[in-house]
Amino acid sequence: MKNFLKIEDFSKQEIDLIFKIINQVKLNYPFNPSKNEGLTAINFFAEPSTRTRFSFERAFYYLNIPVMTSADAFLSSSLKKGESLKDTFRTLSQYSDLIVFRHPDENWIDYAKYSRVPVINAGNGSGEHPTQALLDLYTIKAELGNFDNKKVLICGDLHYGRTVHSLIKLLEQNNCKIFTCPSSCQIDSVESFLSLPNSKYPQISIEDVPDFLSEVDVLYMTRTQTERFNGHYDFEIFKLNNKTINKLKEKSVILHPLPRNEEIAEEVDDDPRAAYHERQVKNGLYTRIALIKYLLEKR
């Protein structure tokens, strides 16, 4: 049995295999040949979500796997009565064949071992978001053809942004060149979060980003995770608009895990390089279908 709790749970070979499954799914969608009789799944979300939860639900429907969802688990499940994560996993795994789980405690992934069925991490606090990183990487490949030596600039909340923490590991594995533009209060934050030596990833200052965009293949924007700041968060971030985008390479892609706040102006949405609203989101669905198929086969 295999879980997907962090990037290290899959080898590069496994990720290549999952990418092949994604391609097959994409080719046949919405036609689905698999029956999956008798299987059920649980979507357990103790933090807000739009894309992750609905894409997983859609993926289960596509695979003919009935899914039970708790979208507000802190209010509606026994978490509210103080039930432990250990007991929650023990219980959920008696009713389902696969569990998708999101919770603000970074350490919840340590309790997934109490589940008798595979568990997918849909977000553990500011820790990781491995399925988002998988779909981001797939989107880079689909948009640019390959990853080798691609320059990826990651902007925004690099400390609390869990999608970045997972994505950086995958980009490293695929020989991408990573550059960062953290918000002004978070210098060296990815490095410190991932316990890496300082300045492993060159930093571009907010003022220098518009010129640096002439070298960038992938521009990965993220929002400020305001819900994870205790109180004050008054600082500068790089903002993309029709002016600051000026020098971005013609053959490049703009990604954002969404939701978006003020870091990308709406006027950028119509730019052909902006993949975040349609191609990236749709790849999220194909990726999650492929991942579910893979984990169910590995049981």
Ligand code: NCD
């Ligand atoms: C992200 C998340 O929840 O970490 N959203 C998502 O799942 N696509 C990004 C975010 O909330 O900023």
